[in-house]
Amino acid sequence: MNVNWYLVLSAFIFAIGAAGVMTRRNPLVILLCLELMLNAGNLALIAFSRMWGNGDGQVFALVVMVVAACEVVVGLGVIVAMYRRRLNIDVDELSELRG
Amino acid sequence: MSPTAWGWLILAFPLAGTLVIPLGWRVWPGRVAGYIGSLAILASFVCSVGAFITLHDRAPEARSVTSTLYDYTHTVGVNVGMSILIDPLSVFMALVVSGVSLLIHVYSVAYMDSDRGYTRFFAYMNFFVFSMLLLVLAANIVLLIVGWAFVGAASYLLISFWYRRATASAAGLKAFVMNVIGDVGLVIAAFILFKHTHSLSYAGIFGGAKETFSTNDGAIVAACLLLTVGAFAKSAQLPLHTWLPDAMEGPTPVSALIHAATMVTAGVYLIARFHVLYELAPTAADITAGLAAATLFFAATCALVVTDLKRIIAYSTMSQIGYMMLGVSTGGYDGGLFHLMTHAFFKALLFMAAGSVIAAMAGIQDINRMGGFRRAMPFTFITFTVGALALAGVPPLSGWFSKDSILGFDVHRGGYYLVLAIVGFAGALLTAFYSFRMVFRVFYGDPVPEAGSLERGELAHGEPVNPRTGEHEDTEVGFPGPEHHIAEREFSMKLAMGALALLAIGGGIVQIPGVTDWFDKFLEPVFANSKFVNDQPSTSAEWIGLVVGAGIALAGITTAFVMYLQRPGVTIALRDRFPRLHDFLEHRWYFDELYDALFVRPATTFGNFGRYVIESAFVQGTLVGGATGIVRAGAAIARGVQSGYLRAYALLLLAGVAALGLYFLLQAT
Numbered sequence: 001m002n003v004n005w006y007l008v009l010s011a012f013i014f015a016i017g018a019a020g021v022m023t024r025r026n027p028l029v030i031l032l033c034l035e036l037m038l039n040a041g042n043l044a045l046i047a048f049s050r051m052w053g054n055g056d057g058q059v060f061a062l063v064v065m066v067v068a069a070c071e072v073v074v075g076l077g078v079i080v081a082m083y084r085r086r087l088n089i090d091v092d093e094l095s096e097l098r099g
Numbered sequence: 100m101s102p103t104a105w106g107w108l109i110l111a112f113p114l115a116g117t118l119v120i121p122l123g124w125r126v127w128p129g130r131v132a133g134y135i136g137s138l139a140i141l142a143s144f145v146c147s148v149g150a151f152i153t154l155h156d157r158a159p160e161a162r163s164v165t166s167t168l169y170d171y172t173h174t175v176g177v178n179v180g181m182s183i184l185i186d187p188l189s190v191f192m193a194l195v196v197s198g199v200s201l202l203i204h205v206y207s208v209a210y211m212d213s214d215r216g217y218t219r220f221f222a223y224m225n226f227f228v229f230s231m232l233l234l235v236l237a238a239n240i241v242l243l244i245v246g247w248a249f250v251g252a253a254s255y256l257l258i259s260f261w262y263r264r265a266t267a268s269a270a271g272l273k274a275f276v277m278n279v280i281g282d283v284g285l286v287i288a289a290f291i292l293f294k295h296t297h298s299l300s301y302a303g304i305f306g307g308a309k310e311t312f313s314t315n316d317g318a319i320v321a322a323c324l325l326l327t328v329g330a331f332a333k334s335a336q337l338p339l340h341t342w343l344p345d346a347m348e349g350p351t352p353v354s355a356l357i358h359a360a361t362m363v364t365a366g367v368y369l370i371a372r373f374h375v376l377y378e379l380a381p382t383a384a385d386i387t388a389g390l391a392a393a394t395l396f397f398a399a400t401c402a403l404v405v406t407d408l409k410r411i412i413a414y415s416t417m418s419q420i421g422y423m424m425l426g427v428s429t430g431g432y433d434g435g436l437f438h439l440m441t442h443a444f445f446k447a448l449l450f451m452a453a454g455s456v457i458a459a460m461a462g463i464q465d466i467n468r469m470g471g472f473r474r475a476m477p478f479t480f481i482t483f484t485v486g487a488l489a490l491a492g493v494p495p496l497s498g499w500f501s502k503d504s505i506l507g508f509d510v511h512r513g514g515y516y517l518v519l520a521i522v523g524f525a526g527a528l529l530t531a532f533y534s535f536r537m538v539f540r541v542f543y544g545d546p547v548p549e550a551g552s553l554e555r556g557e558l559a560h561g562e563p564v565n566p567r568t569g570e571h572e573d574t575e576v577g578f579p580g581p582e583h584h585i586a587e588r589e590f591s592m593k594l595a596m597g598a599l600a601l602l603a604i605g606g607g608i609v610q611i612p613g614v615t616d617w618f619d620k621f622l623e624p625v626f627a628n629s630k631f632v633n634d635q636p637s638t639s640a641e642w643i644g645l646v647v648g649a650g651i652a653l654a655g656i657t658t659a660f661v662m663y664l665q666r667p668g669v670t671i672a673l674r675d676r677f678p679r680l681h682d683f684l685e686h687r688w689y690f691d692e693l694y695d696a697l698f699v700r701p702a703t704t705f706g707n708f709g710r711y712v713i714e715s716a717f718v719q720g721t722l723v724g725g726a727t728g729i730v731r732a733g734a735a736i737a738r739g740v741q742s743g744y745l746r747a748y749a750l751l752l753l754a755g756v757a758a759l760g761l762y763f764l765l766q767a768t
Contacts, residue, residue: 021749030745091745098743 006047014040025090027082031075038068102157102185103166105150109193110183110232112142116225124218133208136221140204140228144197150190155621162187162624165238165302179299184238188625191436192235192368199360199443200228202595206451207352209589210458213582216260220350223260227253231361235368239300240289243369247285247333250362251278257353258346266567270345277342281332285369288325291318292376305375312379323376323383326369327390327428334366334420337394341691343417347409348567351454354409359416359450360443367423367439371432378430378630385515387428392519395421397688399529403536404684407464407566408453411537415490416446418526422505425523429516430631431508433619437610438505441497445489445603451586451596452483456541457566458583460549461559464566466537471546475553479586480542482596487538489603491531492652497606499649502527504610507644511636524651531655539663558583612645613638 013036020033042061049057082089116139120132127135154162167180183189204224211220230253234246252275259271293299295318296307312319328339335343346358357363370377370387377384398417405411419442426435456472456479457464473480489498506527509520549559563581564571586592610618626632636644662669674681686692740751 018753022746022753025746094745095743098741 003047003051007044010040010044010047012040013037013043025092027075027079027089027091030091031072031079034071034075035068038064100149100153101166102150102153102164102190103183105146105153106166106183106185106189106193106236107168108146109143109150109197110229110236112139112146113225113229113232115139117222117229120218120225121222124222127218130208130212130217132218132221133204133211136225137201137204137208139225140197140201143228143232144194144201147190147193147197150185151194154185154187154190159624165300167238171241176297177299179239179241182238182242182300183236184301185236186625187622188368188371188436189235191440191622193232195440195443196228196231196235196361199447199599200224200231200356202598203352203356203360203447203451205591206355206454206595207350209584209591210352210454211350212584214350220257220260223253223256224352224356227257227357227362231365234365238302240292240304241299244282244285244289247329247365248282250357250365251275251282251333254278254346254357254362257357258349260349260353264348264565266345266565267348270342270348274342274346277339278332280339281329284325284328284332288322288329291322291325295319301372308376308379314379315382316379319376320380320383323373323380324386326373326376327383327387330366330369330387330424331390332366333369334363334424335417336366336421336424337390337397338690340394340398340417341687341694344405344410344413344687347407347413351409351450351457354413355447355450355454358413359446363416363420364423364439364443367420367427367435370424370427371436374427374430374432374626374629377428384428384430388425388516388519391421391424391428392522393421394418395425395526396522396529399526399533400684401687402533403529404681406466408457408466408469408537408541409450409464411466411533412446412449412453415449415530415533416442418530419446419490419502421526422502422523425509425519426505429509429512429519430629430634431505432626432629433610433622434501434504434508436622437618438498438501441489441501441603441606444599444606445486445496445498448482448596448599448603449486449490451592451599452479452486455479455586455592455596456483458585459553459559460547461583462563462566463549466540469541469547469550470544471542471550472553473542475546475550476542476585476587478593478596482586482600483542484538485600485603487534489606491534491656492527492648493531493656494645494649495607497603499645499652500607500610500612503644503648504612504641506648507636507641510644511640512634524647527648527651528655531652532659535656535659536663539659543664544667553585558585558588612641 017033017036017038017040020036021030024030024033042064045057045061045064047057049055049061079089082094087094116136119139120127120135124132154164163184163186165182165184167182169181171179171181173179204221207220207224211217214220227250230246230249232246234243234250237243237246255271255275255278258274259268261267289299292304292308295311296304298304298307308319331337332339343358343363347354349358377387395418398414398421402411402414402418405414419438423435423438423442426432426438455476456469459472459476459479460469463469485496489496492499492502502523506520506523509516509523546554552559560583562571584592586596608615610616683689742748
C-alpha cells in the first residue's frame, strides 16, 4: 500500500497547525491548532500501521489521543481560570515569566 | 629530696597558679587572685632554696644533675626529653627569678588592686614565671627554645595588658616582632649545632663541640653569632633594642619583673650557659662584647635626656644589661651573673619606687611635672635613693661590687678589652649622673601640687589619661584603674620594696673580693673548664678597680648635684647651647627613625602594593572578576532566551525539532 499521499496530507495538516500555534494569540485557537498537529501525527501513525499491517501504530495513536485529551483539560482549565480573573485572553500579554 | 625533685616542684607551682587563677576568675573575691599568685611563687622560691641546699651538700663535681620526666621525641638521632638540668647556674637563676618575682607579686597585690584585669594580671604573671623558670632549668636546647618563646609571649601579653591603649598594643606587637627575630636566630643556631654535634642536649652539644670544632671554625662562629642575635633581641641590646623603651607601656610591676629583673637578662643567661661555645669562637665573643659595650654607652646617653620616668629606667636597664653581656662574653662569667643578680634587686626596686611616684602623680610619668616628693613620700624616697645609689655603684652597695667586678676583669685581660672597659667606666659616670638626675628632679626642688596635696594627706586623683599621648582613657576595662596605690599606704608594697632595698644594700656581701668569694665558689663547677678559670685578676687589682669605680660613681653624683640642685639653670643652658646633640639624644640616636625608614616603611609600601595592585587589581579584578564576568555573560544570554512570549518558545521548539529532523535527514542520505 502506498502511504505517500497520507503522509503528504499529514505534513500539510501539521504545518497548518504549527503555523497556527506560532501566529495566533488567542489561547483557544492555539489549543485547536495543537490538536491539528497531534492529529496530523495520528494520521501518519495510522498510515504506517496500515503499511506494515500490524497494530503498533494504532497503539501509539490511542496514546496520543489520551495525551491530547489531558492537554485539552489542562489548557481549557487555564483558559477558564484566566477568564475568571478577568485577564486578557491573549498569550502575548501573559509574559510575566520572562527572565 | 634530690635536687631534681625540687627542680620539678619549682616548675610545678607557677604552672599550677597559671591554671588555677584563670579557672576561678569569676569567683575570686577582692585580692584573692593576687594571694594565690604570690603563694605559688613563694612555694616555687622555697623549692629553689631547697634545690640550692641539696645541691650545695653535694661534692663540687657532682653538682650537675639532669632528670627526665618523659621522652618528648625519641627517633633516629633526635632525642629530646622533657628534661631539666640542675646545676649551680640554673639554681642561681631560679633563685633570682623566683625570689624577685615573689617580691614583685607581693607588690602587685596592692598596686594593681583597682584594675579590672586583676585576675588576668596574676594569671599572666604566673605564666611568665613558669616560662622563665622553664627557660633556665631546661636541659636541652629544644626546651630552652620553648621557654624562650613562652617568655616572649608572656611579655607580649603583659606589655599590651591595657589593651584599650593603642600605644600599648603597638608596643606589645613591636616587642613580639623583635623578639621573634631573636627566636629565629636561636632556632637556626640550634640547627647548626645539631648538624655538627648530632645532639640537642647541653651535655651532648658541649661535649661534641669540643671534639668537632677547632677554634674559630666558621660554623661555630656562625652558631655563636646567631645565639647572640637571640640573646640580644631578648635582652634589648644594639641593634635589636628599640622594643624595650616602648615596653614601658605595660603596668609598672611588669616593667620591674619582666623588663628589668628577669626576662631581659635571659640573654645573659644564654651566653653564660653556652660559654663553652663562645670560648671556641673568640671572634663571635668579641663581636658580642663590642656590641654590648656600645649598648651600655648608647643607652646611658639616652637616659640623660629622656623625660619619661619609666623610660629613663628602661634605658638604664639596657645599659646595665650591656655590662652583664660584656662580662659574660669576655669570660667574666661570675661578674656578669653577679651583676645580673644585684641588678635584679636594685632595678626592680627602682621600678617599684617609680610606680609609687607615678601613682602619687595619678598616672603622669613625665619628670618635668614632678618634684619635691621628698617629704610627701619618705619611704619611696629612701628606697628610690637606695636603688639609685646601688645603680650608680656607690660603696658599699651591691651595684658597686658587681659592676666593677666586670670592668676589673676586662681591664685585666687588656688590649681590646681594656678599650671596652674604658667605655664601661665612661658609662658608669653617665649612670651615676642619670640615676641622681631622677632622684633630684623627682624628690627635690619645690613640691608640685600633687606632692603638696599628698603632704596634707590627699592622694592626687586625675582623669585617667594615656601618659604617652595624653588621650583620655576608655575606662570600661583595660586601663590602670580609677584608684592609685602608693607605698606609704600599702603594707604589701612597703614589704616588697623594703626587702629589695635591703638586698640592694647588702647583696654585695656574697662576693667581696678576697673576703667572701661565696658567689664565685658556688658557680665554680659550671665554669670549671673555662679557659679563663686561672686567668683571674688578683684581689688587689680587683680592689683598685672597686676604688676607681667608687670614685667615678661619686663624681657622677656630684655632677648631678651641682647641675640640678646647686645651679638649676645649667642643664637648660647646656640644652640650648648644643641643640643638635640634644636632638640626637632625644631621638635615641635616630634608631627608631632609621628602622622606620629601612624596614617599616618599605614593608608598608610592599604591603600596600600587595593590597592594591596584587590583591585588588590582579586577584580581585582580573582573576575573580574575569570568572564572574564569563558566568554573567552566559547568564545574560540564557536570560534573553526566556522572553516570556509563548509563541517565541513555540518557534524555538519547532526550530529545534526541524533542525534535528534536518540533521537526521542529512545523516540518512
